Amino acid sequence: MLQTKGYAAMTAKAALTSFSFERREVGRHDILITITHCGICHSDIHQTRDEWGGSIFPMVPGHEIVGTVARVGAEVKTFKPGDRAGVGCFVDSCRTCDACKEGLEQYCDKGMLLTYSGRDEDGRITQGGYSTQIVVDTQYALRIPQALSAAGAAPLLCAGITTYSPLRHWGVGKYHRLAVVGLGGLGHMAVKIARALGTEVTVLSTSEKKRQDAGRLGANHFEITSQPGTFTKLQRHFDFIIDTVSAPHDYNALVNLLKTDGTLILVGAPEKPAPLVRHRRHPGNPGNARLLRRTQDRVRRRGDSDPAGERGLRARPQGRRAVSLRDRPGLAAIATWQLKAAEAAFDELRGEFLAAAESFFKIGRRHRAHPMRGVRGWKTEAEV
Numbered sequence: 001m002l003q004t005k006g007y008a009a010m011t012a013k014a015a016l017t018s019f020s021f022e023r024r025e026v027g028r029h030d031i032l033i034t035i036t037h038c039g040i041c042h043s044d045i046h047q048t049r050d051e052w053g054g055s056i057f058p059m060v061p062g063h064e065i066v067g068t069v070a071r072v073g074a075e076v077k078t079f080k081p082g083d084r085a086g087v088g089c090f091v092d093s094c095r096t097c098d099a100c101k102e103g104l105e106q107y108c109d110k111g112m113l114l115t116y117s118g119r120d121e122d123g124r125i126t127q128g129g130y131s132t133q134i135v136v137d138t139q140y141a142l143r144i145p146q147a148l149s150a151a152g153a154a155p156l157l158c159a160g161i162t163t164y165s166p167l168r169h170w171g172v173g174k175y176h177r178l179a180v181v182g183l184g185g186l187g188h189m190a191v192k193i194a195r196a197l198g199t200e201v202t203v204l205s206t207s208e209k210k211r212q213d214a215g216r217l218g219a220n221h222f223e224i225t226s227q228p229g230t231f232t233k234l235q236r237h238f239d240f241i242i243d244t245v246s247a248p249h250d251y252n253a254l255v256n257l258l259k260t261d262g263t264l265i266l267v268g269a270p271e272k273p274a275p276l277v278r279h280r281r282h283p284g285n286p287g288n289a290r291l292l293r294r295t296q297d298r299v300r301r302r303g304d305s306d307p308a309g310e311r312g313l314r315a316r317p318q319g320r321r322a323v324s325l326r327d328r329p330g331l332a333a334i335a336t337w338q339l340k341a342a343e344a345a346f347d348e349l350r351g352e353f354l355a356a357a358e359s360f361f362k363i364g365r366r367h368r369a370h371p372m373r374g375v376r377g378w379k380t381e382a383e384v
């Protein structure tokens with residue numbers, strides 16, 4: 001067993017504390033990754049507070065893991081010691097069902113094994129990236145090109161793929177108008193990726209303070225949702241809306257901003273199930289699609305197509321999947337903390353979320369009090 005140090009919530013809502021635990025030995029198909037960076041995802045906060053239910057404690061959170069391969073199993077051909085590697089939201093699945101065979105392991109019939117707060121076959125609790133090292137099967141590890149900064153790459157493994165996947169799935173591109181609701185960890189990634197795809201992007205926010213951030217990230221337009229006129233002005237305006245807000249709010253108000261047969265993409269995960277969206281033919285929800293292969297595809301292409309990292313964040317519109325997401329201009333807007341300050345980072349982000357929840361946007365008489373998700377809560381990194 002491999003003795004590992006990390007930071008864990010010992011019970012729901014408890015502050016993160018120093019914690020020692022064991023990782024499994026490196027198996028034939030496994031690699032051992034020395035973790036250098038791990039993104040702080042909003043779901044880490046939800047999970048450590050057991051806000052979605054089903055959390056398993058003690059819990060070392062973290063599923064945007066980047067590090068260096070320290071050791072490889074006997075059968076491993078795709079990684080060697082010294083390579084950069086990453087781990088996203090899940091670390092195993094049944095591998096035999098239709099979903100797994102199609103490379104859609106997140107829809108595994110038997111359920112994917114979460115990177116943390118899951119139980120693997122031998123009953124061991126999986127533990128995440130707020131730790132010094134992780135052992136993972138290479139099927140569930142990602143190659144991270146040297147040209148990418150580790151801190152910039154980490155948020156791609158959850159927030160990045162969560163926004164990239166539905167934008168690609170629905171074919172959002174050059175001739176579309178997209179609204180991004182909420183400018184937090186997910187929202188800011190959505191803006192950057194959509195702009196790289198050539199899409200006209202409008203950020204919908206509660207707060208005038210976000211206007212500058214939206215512009216800096218590349219958004220074409222910015223509209224304040226707390227002004228009732230906004231919803232009249234933008235009626236039937238968008239081909240797509242990607243809603244990244246994880247607090248309960250009314251989706252129907254947003255549906256009115258869509259053109260006929262426009263698509264509302266929901267990637268936020270409120271604590272309670274969302275009410276049915278009405279007045280459209282195909283209410284659909286791609287949810288938190290996290291396609292491991294798409295992440296890998298993207299990460300690999302970033303490395304292959306622009307090894308020197310000189311072209312910056314850009315898209316080649318003809319190439320269906322050839323989106324070069326360089327971190328030269330900074331793919332993710334990041335702040336970094338030492339791992340030992342993870343609890344302080346949580347507090348800071350929670351503060352942002354609470355402050356944001358206090359601002360409400362009103363849409364007519366029926367729709368009141370919609371707490372919006374923290375907007376300044378950038379995707380952040382915990383440095384080990």
Ligand SMILES: [Zn+2]
Binds near residue numbers: 041042044
């Ligand atoms: Zn996440």
Ligand SMILES: [Zn+2]
Binds near residue numbers: 097099100107110
């Ligand atoms: Zn499966």
